[in-house]
Amino acid sequence: MPWSRIKPDTNEPDFLANGQPESPDSRRVSYAEAINEALSQALSLDPRVFVMGQGVDDPSGMFGATRGLHLKYGSERVFDTPLAETALSGVAVGAALGGMRPVYFHNRPDFLLLAMDQLVNHAAKWHYMFGGTSCVPLVFWACVGRGWGSAAQHSQALQGLFNHVPGLKLIMPATCFDAKGLMLAAIADNNPVLIIDHRMNFKQRGIVPPEPYTVPIGKGVIRRAGKDVTVVALSHLVADSFAAAQELAAEEGIEAEVLDPRTLRPLDEELILSSVARTGRLVVTDTGWKTGGVTAEIAAMVAEKGFASLKAPIVRVCNPDLPTPSGYTLERAYYIGKDEIKAGIVKAVRGA
Incomplete structure (x- = not known):
């Protein structure tokens, strides 16, 4: 398994709270670049990984998080999806059950409500319903909006709703370091993982190691x-x-x-x-x-x-x-x- 070679890391080298001086060789990247690097390394490490979602192959690349990945890895592994969250979530669940590791990008968590049946009734339950013989290793990512009039249907923070669901892991990163490490940990996990991010995080730049690493899920x-x-x-x-x-x-x-x-x-x-x-x-x-x-x-x-x-x-x-x-x-x-x-x-x- 390629994931076993990735070193877990809980010690963030750069956060304004830790008071540690920045070393001369520290590499500072944007929040979007940190996620992009995690996805690129996952795609390179494991042929079972693919990225799907509305606009992942656009020039803006999902706020920059998926920019250019389709050019590097091809349209079969990084591809745009239609406005059909219910159906495409089923595709992602089915692919995961078939041995793939899909990463499904949603522009907004608001539209995850259309995927509730697939996430709650299927992805989160299969491992338990079949006595541990089936796994659903998929990642859903969605981003809360703020600050540009995104209003009631494009900025809901629905983590409380999804936190209620057993069998579904829920991640909310706060730093560039964690954005990369938790994304890699989520893709490597054999359980369905939902990452709810925030547009305000994308204003950050932080020190992120260039090599692949994971931040353990469940460790604050x-x-x-x-x-x-x-x-x-x-x-x-x-x-x-x-x-x-x-x-x-x-x-x-x-x-x-x-x-x-x-x-x-x-x-x-x-x-x-x-x-x-x-x-x-x-x-x-x-x-x-x-x-x-x-x-x-x-x-x-x-x-x-x-x-x-x-x-x-x-x-x-x-x-x-x-x-x-x-x-x-x-x-x-x-x-x-x-x-x-x-x-x-x-x-x-x-x-x-």
Whole structure:
């Protein structure tokens, strides 16, 4: 198996939270380039891998993530698909059951709702329904929009919905390093994996090793150490939470510990619980809705397994339970960020 030769790596060489100096030989690439490199290396390593999706062979290449791959690997392994998510998701599931390793790119997670039957009723269940004799090694990737009026039907953060499904692994990267390592880990995995990304991540540039490596699925990381409160953040809110923590340390003397779970299913419960045991307080922030969402699950897990450690009520910072509005001013009022996270941290620490 070619995947056995890839070295797992959990030590990110460059994130603004770790305080490590940048080495002279560090190679900095964009978020899109990190994903593109992961896909290219997967296609090169394993002939069973192919990439499909609407616009993967366009000049823009799915926000740059798939740019040029069809020229390098041919249209049989990197190809555009029609606007038929239900049918094409079935094609991906069938290909995976037949021994291939498809990577299906969706422009928006909103349209994954058309693929729910294939993902939830088939891909996530086959391994269990057939006593472990069948595997469905496929990757679905979708990107949440923000900042250009993408509105209610093109910017939904549906991770809470998919987090409910057993048998489906769920990843939400926050850095260039993880975007590459988690993509390679997802393609190598024998289970169906959903990666929900965010357009805000594509503004990043980070240090990414050129060689193939994987970031273990289900292993989170501490982005900033602190003693007063634990902040569990997802996707691009990891950077916002770190910035909030840095400012509060300087302004208020509050030292927040920022955790990046990296994956939601499986969730690194040990990392979260051990941090809460040290700080006694918890703030959870997510790009999705509050009711029945990811923050609710993480809060419930801590209340169930780490209640004795809590010194104050858990604080959740999420987008409002409303369809996403369109337009610059409405979006600014709707989306959460650094300021809302700062307020949540202060509330958890001081009760105000």
